[in-house]
Amino acid sequence: MTDFAAARHNMVESQVRVNAVTDSRVIDAMSSVPRERFVPMSRQSLAYMDEDVPVGEGGAPRFLMEPRVFAKLAQLAAVGPDDLVLDVGCGTGYSTAVLSRLAGTVVALESDGDLAARAGATLSDLGVDNAVVVAGPLNEGYAKQAPYDAIFLNGSVGVIPEAFKSQLKDGGRLVAVVGDGISGRARLFVRSGDSLSSRDAFDANIKPLPGFQAEESFVF
Structure with a gap:
């Protein structure tokens, strides 16, 4: 039987701390959230591996982001x-659980109804009371609760849809891996008035989020 507490400790020590993650709040959050609860039981032994872990069944493939990239984005x-x-593409809710330990409130957006239901149930079981899971197209964001202080994208995207700009507060941040899933760069976008500036942060190759094709969106 897998010792998940030991696996979680090893993940933080060997994948997170050694990759220039120094924010103690991020480290503490990832040390406390049981990642294995957010993957299918048949894959729980893979939950703490340094790779993207499949969580979806059918439909568009969905993954739990590898710990190193997730921690650096957070x-x-x-x-x-x-x-x-706003946690875009929350999947089964792991990112939401971690972000809920960092934020005042998290709105978790998921387009897959089954995944959204699983996320809501697991978060409830774990006593997360400052997050809500909502359903809708990922590339439209969730304007109903906007504007947001931060928007977190759970997968690589070809571009950042224009809708996200208006859903950020002035001074708000958006983090995403921009690329094709084979090669990508993590980028930080910051809204200042009516403009959105960006800078590259680090290399990252993670699985793509559905619905972010270049022909449907704009690059800032």
């Missing part, structure tokens, strides 16, 4: 304890 987002965060 640190890049610089989420504060009073922040309102």
Whole structure:
């Protein structure tokens, strides 16, 4: 039987800390969230591996982001304890559980109804009471609760849809891996008035989110 507590400790020590993740709040959150609860039982032994773990059954393939990239993106987002965060493509809810320990409130957006239901149930079981899971197209964001202090994208995207700009507060941050799933760069976008600036942060190759094709969106 897998010792998940030991596996979680090893993940943090060998995949997170050694990759320039120094934010103690991110480290503490990832040390406390049981990642194995967010993957199918048949794959729980893979939950702490340093790779993307499949979580979806049928439809568009969905994955739990590899710990190294997830931790670096979470640190890049610089989420504060009073922040309102939009978690795009929450899947089974792992990212939401971690972000809920960093933020004041998390709105978790998921397009797959089955995954959204699983996320809501697991988060409830774990006593997460400052997050809500909502259903809808990922590339449209969730304007109903906007504007957000931070937007977190759970997968690589070809481009950032224009809709996300208007859903950020002035000074708000969006973090995403922009690329084709084979090669990509993590980028930080910051809204300042009516403009959105960006900078590259680090190389990252993770699985893509559905619905972010270049012909449907704009690059900022």
